[in-house]
Amino acid sequence: xLQLPILEVKDxxxxxxxxxxxxxxxxxxxxAKGEVVGLVGESGSxxxxxxxxxxxxLPFGANLDAGSIVFMGQDLAKLPPEERRQLCGTRMGLIxxxxxxxxxxxFSIGEQVAEIFRYRxxxxxxxxxxxxxxxxxHVGLPNPGAAYHNYPHRFSGGMRQRVVIAMxxxxxxxxxxxxxxxxxxxxTIEAQIIGLIKKLAAERGSAVLFIxxxxxxxxxxxxxxxxxxxxxxxxxxxxxxxxxHPYSQGLWRALPPEPGKRSDRHLEPIPGxxxxxxxxxxxxxxxxxxxxxxxxxxxxxPPFQTLAPQRRVRCHLSC
Ligand SMILES: Nc1ncnc2c1ncn2[C@@H]1O[C@H](COP(=O)(O)OP(=O)(O)OP(=O)(O)O)[C@@H](O)[C@H]1O
Ligand code: SF4
Ligand SMILES: [Mg+2]
Numbered sequence: 001x002l003q004l005p006i007l008e009v010k011d012x013x014x015x016x017x018x019x020x021x022x023x024x025x026x027x028x029x030x031x032a033k034g035e036v037v038g039l040v041g042e043s044g045s046x047x048x049x050x051x052x053x054x055x056x057x058l059p060f061g062a063n064l065d066a067g068s069i070v071f072m073g074q075d076l077a078k079l080p081p082e083e084r085r086q087l088c089g090t091r092m093g094l095i096x097x098x099x100x101x102x103x104x105x106x107f108s109i110g111e112q113v114a115e116i117f118r119y120r121x122x123x124x125x126x127x128x129x130x131x132x133x134x135x136x137x138h139v140g141l142p143n144p145g146a147a148y149h150n151y152p153h154r155f156s157g158g159m160r161q162r163v164v165i166a167m168x169x170x171x172x173x174x175x176x177x178x179x180x181x182x183x184x185x186x187x188t189i190e191a192q193i194i195g196l197i198k199k200l201a202a203e204r205g206s207a208v209l210f211i212x213x214x215x216x217x218x219x220x221x222x223x224x225x226x227x228x229x230x231x232x233x234x235x236x237x238x239x240x241x242x243x244x245h246p247y248s249q250g251l252w253r254a255l256p257p258e259p260g261k262r263s264d265r266h267l268e269p270i271p272g273x274x275x276x277x278x279x280x281x282x283x284x285x286x287x288x289x290x291x292x293x294x295x296x297x298x299x300x301x302p303p304f305q306t307l308a309p310q311r312r313v314r315c316h317l318s319c
Contacts, residue, residue: 005030012067021277023049025231036208038218041228047211051179093168097180099160103152110148116170139166158189172204179211187259230285234314246290
């Protein structure tokens with residue numbers, strides 16, 4: 001049975017320079033409580049801008065042009081800035097791609113985690129320290145009491161990412177957005193970090209939007225996948241073996257063989273490039289790169305066709 005959504009995004013459009021450089025062109029998706037959903041796409045497809053829009057952290061010059069973001073029944077665009085900030089630090093958590101940018105180099109790891117409990121929950125210094133040490137242990141830092149006093153530059157990338165995960169999940173948020181949290185890590189640490197996010201989110205009942213450019217990472221992690229191309233979701237699916245959009249199929253074929261596994265399959269990169277934001281074209285944005293393009297694809301943009309619940313495809317071949 002489908003659960004009621006905790007997040008509903010409708011027609012979300014974001015641009016830089018007031019429409020001159022559109023980054024997200026009209027996103028529609030929802031997330032239910034406890035669900036883990038993958039958002040996958042090539043570089044520049046709009047994944048991070050989507051994440052920043054949800055968190056209210058759009059960079060300077062970016063504008064939310066249209067659409068709504070309803071989180072737990074509240075339209076975020078209509079909330080006063082202070083309430084929005086409060087919600088984002090408590091009920092929504094963000095795990096950044098590069099943990100060093102998320103951690104302050106001049107404060108110890110422990111102080112940064114304890115700060116959340118002091119500032120958000122009003123705990124005393126001693127209580128906050130005790131909660132922080134517990135949490136550092138829970139995310140797998142060995143000797144959390146000593147780690148508490150250490151600084152970010154003394155930790156490996158994997159350890160730093162564990163700290164960032166601890167901070168994002170500290171207050172048991174209803175929604176966690178993980179923006180390519182393992183890109184800078186080797187495959188063994190990557191698998192550990194993904195396992196940790198999955199375990200902690202399940203323990204806390206948090207929904208997760210897991211952003212990646214690697215479709216394979218989502219296997220076994222997510223209940224549902226949204227494939228993003230040029231600012232739009234072009235496919236939504238629950239079974240990764242049923243990729244129908246030629247772009248999704250291309251992403252799959254472009255994956256290198258699994259680490260440690262032999263494969264006779266040749267790596268097939270998707271030819272060409274995505275249009276630059278604001279570039280004028282007719283029809284489907286993927287048409288110049290699509291080996292299955294029909295005449296109509298160069299004239300009319302395909303509609304986002306619903307084939308079944310949680311199964312949508314934006315392609316003339318599926319109409
Ligand atoms: N600060 C910025 N100023 C201007 N344009 C930007 C800025 N940040 C992102 N963009 C543009 O917005 C579009 C979407 O970028 P976004 O960062 O969301 O892509 P992405 O899918 O997260 O890519 P990646 O996989 O490389 O992280 C791109 O065309 C990008 O050039
Ligand atoms: S609509 Fe046409 S060009 Fe676009 S992905 Fe489908 S077949 Fe390819
Ligand atoms: Mg990004």
